[in-house]
Amino acid sequence: EKTWQISSSSVPPPPSSHFVGKRDDIIRRGRVTKLVNGCRDVLVVYHHGEFHAMDMRCYHAGGALELGDIEEFNGRVCIVCPWHKYKITLVEGEGLYQAVDNPTVKPLITHWRSKGVKQRVHKVTEVNEDIYVTLNDSRETIESDYYQTDTYRSNLRIQ
Ligand code: FES
Structure with missing residues (x-):
């Protein structure tokens, strides 16, 4: 399902x-963070003509994704968490990593693989030049x- 759409102004x-x-x-600004519906901290990113929204803190350890670079890996656009460089696809929230085929064969041959959806x-x-976020309320735990x-x-708060 597409996560970004422009609705007609009517x-x-x-x-x-x-x-x-x-x-x-x-x-x-390229990106903004917002507490949506009083309950969820969301990062909204603008990239190459499209808007994307995801949970603001990285699934790995809560890193500040709003400070991450946007780069392509294996043809997929990702935000790179500034804390430990995890790569998260902007559209699906999948975690990507480089897997080694066979560690005994040098030079190592690696492939990009997906860990599945890790970031919600x-x-x-977009309606009338205003941007709206609909929270993804799927029941599965992400x-x-x-x-x-x-x-x-x-x-x-305690820290
Ligand atoms: Fe994002 Fe570790 S917190 S990579």
């Missing part, structure tokens, strides 16, 4: 979506969920 924003900013403002991505809709919990937030 159509209202999706019912459970939340305004996160003006289109031009997000484009100018959300849907972005690893980045942990860094959105009250337990994690209250630990942040």
